[in-house]
Amino acid sequence: MSGTGSESNENIPDPQPSMPDDRSSPMSILVEPRMWNEEDRQKTFQEWPRDAPVTGVSLAKAGFYYVGPGDKVQCFCCGGILRDWVHGDCPSNEHRRHFPTCGFVRGTSVGNVPRPLTPKATDSVDGQLLSQLQRAAVDDEALAGQAVYPEMEREETRLSSFYNWPTDAAVRPEVLAQAGFCYTGQGDNVKCFYCDGGLRNWEPGDDPWLEHAKWFPRCEFLLKTKGYEYVARVQESQRSAGEKASGGQSAQEQLMQLQQERTCKVCMDKPVSLVFIPCGHLVVCADCAPSLSHCPICRAAIRGSVRAFMS
Incomplete structure (x- = not known):
């Protein structure tokens, strides 16, 4: 594949290749601020060649939007242009290799808005959720x-x-x-x-x-x-x-531990019955859950809950 340097906003959406004047310092000014949202970048790939060896999804995630013709794309941050993609190319790696001073590539805050992986709330597991x-x-x-x-x-x-x-x-x-x-x-x-x-x-x-x-x-x-x-x-x-793990405990100790684990950590009375999303902690009963905005264990913001049934 081949790449060219950054350019000014005047040439968008049909930029002419040109080499950057200075590659020694990070670029901090967005070339195309309208494309800082990954979802907006992905929408530009509607005319992306179907037989292209890389996908529009991976290119948009790597900071590129489609400018054409052919398989030409441009970075919203540094303006770097890449084209002539071949099988085995990784957009993020090629971005870093050709334009190492790009603020987006360097991980600096350039206003990029990633496309959420979930249609609703982010649901993560930290080892607590079975x-x-x-x-x-x-x-x-x-x-x-x-x-x-x-x-x-x-x-x-x-x-x-x-x-x-x-x-x-x-x-x-x-x-x-x-x-x-x-x-x-x-x-x-x-x-x-x-x-x-x-x-x-x-x-x-x-x-x-x-x-x-x-x-x-x-x-x-x-x-x-x-x-x-x-x-x-x-x-x-x-x-x-x-x-x-439980072999070293007596039957009474195991029973007490089980009772503590199944008791609401807020009222210390009723059994736990709700799993918090996204942290995955199972620590409160259905009556106490509505009064909480953050998990009492990890302090993560509560975005939802799932009913858990103990057998």
């Missing part, structure tokens, strides 16, 4: 053979969503994308393109495939890729680990 409490609607859709985010089906497209992945994150984007995850743009939160399962708070040594199987064992993408036996082994390992 796999059996996944949203029924998501399960039904995943089991019906339909991806929640079909535009993220290609691994290359998922990888391009990690363009601003934290540099100090414990897990590499390539490994997460391979396991079906794409970046939400917040912290180290990721979501599976197929089942919508969310994970965060990654630690060194975490295996994305294993975590996928641990928390979202019904994901059809996971089952097709890793196999039913792999998922069954992970689930069995989790059950065995849970038995060992």
Whole structure:
């Protein structure tokens, strides 16, 4: 593929290639502020060549909008132009390689508005929410053979969503994308393109495939890729680990711990029955939940709740 430098607003929407005067300092002035919204950038790809080796979705996420002709695109921030895309190109990587001083590429605040991955509230899991409490609607859709985010089906497209992945994150984007995850743009939160399962708070040594199987064992993408036996082994390992964890406690201690875990943390009387979205904590009863705007455990803003039934 080939790229050209930045240019002035006067040449938009049919810019003429020109090299930037100075590549030594970051560019902070938006070339096309009308395109700082990823959804608006994505709309410009309606005439994008169908046989192009990269998708308009991945290009828009990487900061580009379509200017044409052919497969010519331009960055809304630095004005850099790229064209002649070939199979194997990753838009975010090519953006960084050709225009390393671009403020968008460098992760500075340039006003970019990412396209939300969810049609409603962001739903993340931090290890507190058990796999059996996944949203029924998501399960039904995943089991019906339909991806929640079909535009993220290609691994290359998922990888391009990690363009601003934290540099100090414990897990590499390539490994997460391979396991079906794409970046939400917040912290180290990721979501599976197929089942919508969310994970965060990654630690060194975490295996994305294993975590996928641990928390979202019904994901059809996971089952097709890793196999039913792999998922069954992970689930069995989790059950065995849970038995060992409680092995050192007496029956009375285990009962007291269970009662505490199932008691509302606000009124300290009624049993817990609601799971908060997006944090996933199960800590209050149905009567106390309406009076709360933030989770009493992690202080995350409450955007919704799911009823949990204890067996």
